Each structure stands twice: as structure tokens, then as C-alpha cells.
Amino acid sequence: MFMFFGEKLTQLRELNGLSRKELADKLTISEQAVWQYETDNLVPRIEILNQIKTLFSVDTKFFFQTTFIEPVVSEEHVAYRAKDRDSRKKTKLELTYLDYVDYYINYFEKFLVTPTSSITKLQLQIKPFLHSSKFVEDIPRSIAKIASYSRQSLQLHHNKDLMYVLESSGIYILEKDLGTEIDAYSVITKHNRSFIILGSLKKTAVRRNFDLAHELGHLLMHEDIDMESLTKKEHREIEHQANLFAADFLLPEEEFTADFAELQRKSNPDSYLDLKRKYLVSIAAMGYHAYQLGLMNYQENRYFYGQLTKKKYKTFEPLDDEIVPIKPGRVKSLLQLIYKKQVLAVPDLSNIFHIIPSFLVKLFNLNPDFFDEYVAPKPDYFSATNIISIDKFRN
Template structure:
């Protein structure tokens, strides 16, 4: 039996509309709809095209559906302008369900300690529910609490600390309009999805802290029903959280007051090295702490524009962005320990290695050492040297 639902999910996973897929297969959009609704069975040549396009075996479409919905639209935190597209949200939910399923599959035989982030998040939820603090003070309290609970001493360790706390961080091609987003599953697992578009290390750090802010501040907010104006407020709150979280007040104030010229962006380079935060974010934090005058602030932004630092700052091409490592380590651990046999997994799900490589943005050679190379029937056979054989026969 052909399962059209699996074709739909693969199409959505790859960000394709029915028309997009029809164009690639050189068939009608109506035909794609008929495949997905189980009205007709694709021809063998179409199945072969689908195999190549989606990195699955043709048998994939003839095996039962295994995905289940673990994510909901109201829990996906996008940038405000990105949430205009409901279609985009639906495609991301499909991606998230695939990611969740395979992570869960790789972890199923492991005893994993309780995630620290869950207890931190619960403390933050209780603080928000009490609602006794003015909003800025509430954000400050949660940012300082979470940094202390995570024991983050140096911002260069942010990716590792967040992954080690229990957050799953995945890279994905999100296009040029989306930097990152965050969400939580129905069973309480936290995810941050980072765009693969090349960004500076400091901007990636801020994206991580921003999404952490959403996960801790807005856990009980229904993102799906907010207006554009309300979403902008939510974004500003996550932005303020990231600033406070990455630039602790006392330490940052002490360092900032040592600057010789507060209004000159070039004097911020050492602070950028230390905190791994952009020059503009450093100044905004300083101005928010009233460490600069209004005139110094105005002059700073004039200089930032003049030096064209809004698009590219000093050190942006020197500090390498950190890539997520937890999921790679998970895969390597279970495969090295032979908890899972990769060929058996691929055969069970009827997928090709490239399917997992693309899903998790892995190196293209990641699985090579775990794939068995089957011997040819004659791989152990030697070839007789006929000329040498005749010579030996003549001598005998």
C-alpha cells in the first residue's frame, strides 16, 4: 500500500509546495495531490525520482507512517516578521517532528540524567506566575537566575552549556530572513533551531541567548494568537533578556568604565573579545545601565554608521562560530558502542544515510565508518598469471 501521507511529510520537510514538487518531477500539481491523497499510485519512474530527491528507498512510501505530532504552532517562537507566514510554520513543525523522532530513536536505549534546564524553566515559570515584579525587573531576575543556575562563567561556552543543560540545538537552512527559533515539545523537551546562513560568532551567541529568553520567559504564551504588535513586544523582551544574560551588570560595568572613549566603537574591541557580544549590543547594554550620556550614545551610533559596522564589525571574520555538538556526539556514541547498527537502522526506516545527514546538517562523511562494505562474490579470488603459468609448465 502506498502511503501518500509520507510523501506529504517529505515534501514539507524539504520546504516544497505541491507545485514545487510537481515542477521538479515534471508532472502536474494535480498528480502530486492525487499521490498524497492515495487516489493514484505513482509510476515506477516517479518513485525513482522521489527516491533520489528525498534520499529514501522506494519502500519508504509503502511502509506505515511513524511520525507523531510533538510540536504545536503556539509554542514556536519566531521573529515577529517571520510569523506572518503560517505556511512556513507548518513546514517547520514537520521538520521538528522528524528531528524529534530520530533523536528519540537514538536515545531510546540510554539512561540520560534529568535535564537541568527543566528545573530552571520551572523556577522561571513560577516567578512569571507570581507577577509581582515590573516587567524589566522580571526579565532581569530571570536572566540573572538562569546564568547563575547554568553556571555560565564565559560566553564562549554558551553553546556547550545550553546543550549540556538539556536543550537540543539543531542547525537548519532557514533562509536569509530567519536567524533562529525555539520551541518545546508536548513532553517538555526544549529545542533551539539555528540558521546555517554564515553569521559571526557574536551574532550566533546573541541568537542563542535570545531564544533561551523565549523558552524561559514565554513558556505559557500562545505565540499563535498574538498580534504583530504583541509579537514585537515579545521579541523586545527576549532581546533584553539576552543583553542582561550575556553581560552581567557588575562585571560588565567594571570593564566598561575602564574604556578611554565610550563613544568610539573601536574602543569596544577588547570587550567584544571578552564577552563575545557585538559592539552595538555592548553599547546598548551600557546605555541601558546609564553608563553613557545621551550625547555619547548619539555620537556612538553616528560613528557606527560612518564606519559601516552595522553590517560588519571588527573581529567578525576572526572569531569562528561554534557549531552544535550534542546530537553529533549522541549519534557517534550509540554507533561506536554498537547500541544501534546503522545499516539495520537505514533498512528499518528505508532511508539513505544522506537523509540523516541533511536532516541534522552533518558532515557528508559522518556515517562512512559505520557502513558495512559488502564483499563482492569474487573479492577473495586471485587471477592466474597465464604467461608465468606457461613458463613454469615448459620448465617442468
């Protein structure tokens, strides 16, 4: 007799951000019944099982084999860019998501020969400085040095290339619905894989750039910090450090100072439009950085922020609708390579993982028709030394 593994139903429920009550409502059953399924006290009836597998894009066999997912990150290592520390209540659901995306990426990467990522090298280079007395002597200045070194090391010459440069460095950047309170979060898994998860709610390109740089700051500076044990004051300080890093990283001091000196009215937000086009950073963030660098005095800064409020620029700035946000592409490119070269075929998803294509479409926020062209692929004869046969991993 086959055994139903309720743990896998729990994983799928959490992966989709559902409470037991919410899942019960979708299935038109009681919350108690969902609890019994998840704790192996009751096996779902066939009609309920069919509803569940359709809802979560899996095959029936998915629930009758032991879980292949293992935890790859602990709660205390997830760093949030959020409005409030209480947003960490959502962390447990995000851990399941991270376990799944890391598992599938780890599996797909096995078919490729990949060098040590430059982000890993950069993290190792910076770590000794973070634990030195020089860092704590002047933290803002130390962060500026780290940001400058990081920009040079990653060879970021223009902020329009930020997404591409970060993904090329080895960071996996993904989009998902994080709700309204969380902008983004980042983590390093036990496989030493760096992730930045961006909220998929509509956001301007310049604000997304700051989110990316903010999370890069966490990945480089705060890997060893227990985020879960921080007090609210300590959490604010960590977020402040990541903000400082983001501003220093996106607005290199020497170049930005020279450009800022050319402004006719530095306390007028409308004077920043050319700088916004150049740096792809919000007017608010540039004003913040200018004040931190001492390029504006207290009165000028106060007037600047008063004008931001008066002009309602805190919600929508000039050029926000003209600068197009860049979407992550690393995972998409990885899957395209695997399937175009026929290292894997679409039926393998069911044969190996007992999932259907829409499962990965939702997991990685792909276009709904992503797998359509690979359903019946044409023969493709090629020679590629950097692709390993799937047979090696089926034995």
C-alpha cells in the first residue's frame, strides 16, 4: 500500500503562501481535515486529491514518495528590505520557497560546468575587513570603501547594467509576490548560493535598483548576523547600513560630487532630472546621499524634503514612467539552455519530480507559455563540452 506523505502537502501549501484555513476554503473542506492530511492521520479522498494536484500543478505520485527537499537556509539568515521588522513573521513561508528554488536550481546547474562565482570571491575578500577594528572606527566611511571596492570588483560601469552585472556575478535574482510590506529580501544558502528575491508588485525601475543594491549590501556585509535575534534598534541600524551601501554603490562619491556641483538649485528636486537619467536612482535617494556627503546643509535638506512632499514625489517622481524596469533573466537563461539543447525534455518534469510545467512557471515567475516550444522539440545535433548527460544523474 502506498503511503501519503502529508509533509509534502504542507510544503506546497506554504510554498503558495496559504494558511490551512485558506487551503481548506479552496478545497471546500474543513481546516481540521487539512490538518489531518498534513499530519498523516488521514489520506485525502480521490476527488480531494485531484483538486490538490490541480491546484498545485503536481502529479498524484508527488504525495506518495518521500520528500526530496531539504532545508537550505535558516530563518535568522534572511535579510529583509521592509517597512517594519514585524514583516519577518512571513519568513517561515519564504523558507519553503527558498528550499524549493534552491533545490531545482541546484539540480539544473548539475548539467553545467560553472566557475566559482565572482560574488563568492568578493564576499571572501570583504569579510576580514568587516571583522577588523578599522571597520567599526568609522562605519559610514568603511561602508563607502566597501561599496566603491565592490563596484570596481563587479565591473559595474553604468547602473543600467546593474541587474545583468549582479546576475553575472552569480547572484540568483527572482521575483515573487511579497505583499505590500516587503520590498525585497536576500539570503545565502548552505550551497553558498546567493539569492535576492524582489517583490513582484509594480515598482519603478529606480526604486528597484535601490532594492537590488540594498540587498547586495546585506549579502556582502551581514551574512554572519543573526537577523532573528536583533532588537528593533539593531534592525534599524542594519537597514541603515544597507541603505548607506546602496547609495554609495549606485552614486560613486567622486563622480556624483562633481555632477552635483553643477546643479543650479540643489534644494529643488526638479533640478535632479538629468542626474536621475544618468544614475537611474530616485531623486529622494540622491538627496539623501547628497546630505550624507555634506553636499547640502541642514536647511537645504529640510527644504528639499519639503518640496518632495509638496510635489507628491514620494509616491511618483518625474521620469518614473519613462525608465523601464529590467526583469531578472538568469534562471530563464539556465532553463532555456537546458531545454534547447535537449539535456532535459518536458516529460522529465513528471517522470523525475512528479510536477507539470506550470509548477516551475509559477515558482520562477516565467511566462505562462515558457515550456510550449519545448513540448515537441525538433532534433538538435550539437557538440558542447560544457553540458553533462542527464543519464549520469539518473543512476
